Amino acid sequence: MSIQSSGKLKFSEIENEFGGNSKRSLGEYRIKQTVGEMENLPLDENIPLRSTATGPGITPTPDNNTPIKFSDFHGKRLNMIVVYGASSSYTNVRAKSDYMNYSNSHPDPEVVVVGGFRERQEATGTRKVFIHVRQNTTIQSSSANKGKRTKCSLKTGDQWTTGTHLELNIAGTIIGAGGDGGRGGDDSGGQNEVNGNSGQSGTSAIGIEDEVQKITIQSTGSVIAGAGGGGGGGGSKNDEYRRAGSGGGGGSGIPAGNGGTEGNGNGGFNGGNGSATESGNGGGGDKKASNGGGVATGGGGGGGFDGEGGEAQTKSGSDNPNNSQATDGGDGTSGTNGQGGNGGNGDAEGGNQKEGVGGPGGTNGYAITRNSGLSAPNIVINGTLKGEIDDGGVS
Secondary structure (H helix, E strand, O other): OOOOOOOOOOHHHHHHHHOOOOOOOHHHHOEEEEEOOEEEEOOOOOOOEEEEEEOOOOOOOOOOOOOOOHHHHOOOOOEEEEEEOOOOEEEOEEHHHHHHHOEOOEOOOEEEEOOOOOOOOOOOOOOEEEEEEOOOOEEEOOHHHOOOOOOEEEEOOOOOOOOOEEEEEEOOEEEOOOOOOOOOOOOOOOHHHHOOOOOOOOOEEEEEOOOOOEEEEOOOOEEEOOOOOOOOOOOEEOOOOEEOOOOOOOOOOOOOOOOOOOOOOOOOOOOOOOOOOOOOOOOOOOOOOOOOOOOOOOOOOOOOOOOOOOOOOOOOOOOOOOOOOOOOOOOOOOOOOOEOOOOOOOOOOOOOOEEOOOOOOOEOOEEEEEOOOOOOOEEEEOOEEEOEEEOOOOO
16 A cells, blocks of 8 residues: 555655645545546545535535544555546457556546546556446457457456556446357268357456456446357258258347358258347258158257247158157356357158257356456446356456
């Protein structure tokens, strides 16, 4: 800590930490500042507030009624806030780099020094830094990160000065990318070609690369993992009939996952595309609807969280009295470590059978992931948190 935690304090010690004021008055350090959706901030926690608001553009008014004393400053730190909110959306944020690069020529995101008595300090080891995402602001991933679970929409950075007190305050949205659905299996070729392809994993929302003490998700805030894509359904063939597998549904996120395409051949369907809030459904299975029997395939698996698996179809015709053994695509799951649904399996009767296996669904990204060896932060949730929290790593 910059200011000693006990004992007699000199006024110069307070000035060295927070900056000087023109009156050299302890009372001038009573402030009440709002930055974005972080309201009524003191100079640091538990330093007395003014009775009226202060901050840029606010005409100061006298405040001689709020008691303040030297001991209120024991153990206190300069507070600085990295504010994402001048733009409505940001992609692949790197908070430490943004903090260091802030200047008149790079004003977004803004860095606000609480109290305004000094400029941003590059050395943060004795300071407190907040990363604040404003309401109606979204931090998202990029398409290039799809399929990579440890890629994160917001990374804290890993080179903050040793001793930095780091917090996140989320009033907007941080969301990962949805994984694409897997392609359906072909209706001909070798066994590998009739199998459905895997769905992609979703990417993660927050990646912690240095010690973070606290994460606050305000009532308007959301931290959402990207959902995994559904696996592609298996294709199938026999001596006479064949059917391609359907594609898996795309996972929800920003950008959302694309639905997987049907396999080469006859009868498959594309999976549904995901959106920011909903995963796409897997494509349905198909059948050969002619007397003499058909070859049914499994439907593509649904995207993670809430996508529905495509339904397999039953065979028809007097030569095939039994129901098909083709399976439905699995639904996406929304548990702690949910994922896209698995693709359904194809089924064939008769000679020279090839029955494709559905591809596995992609794993959802993390809501919050951290590098191994870092402490778990205190998390205060007043808004929405969707996805797993773990030390799964950041890349």
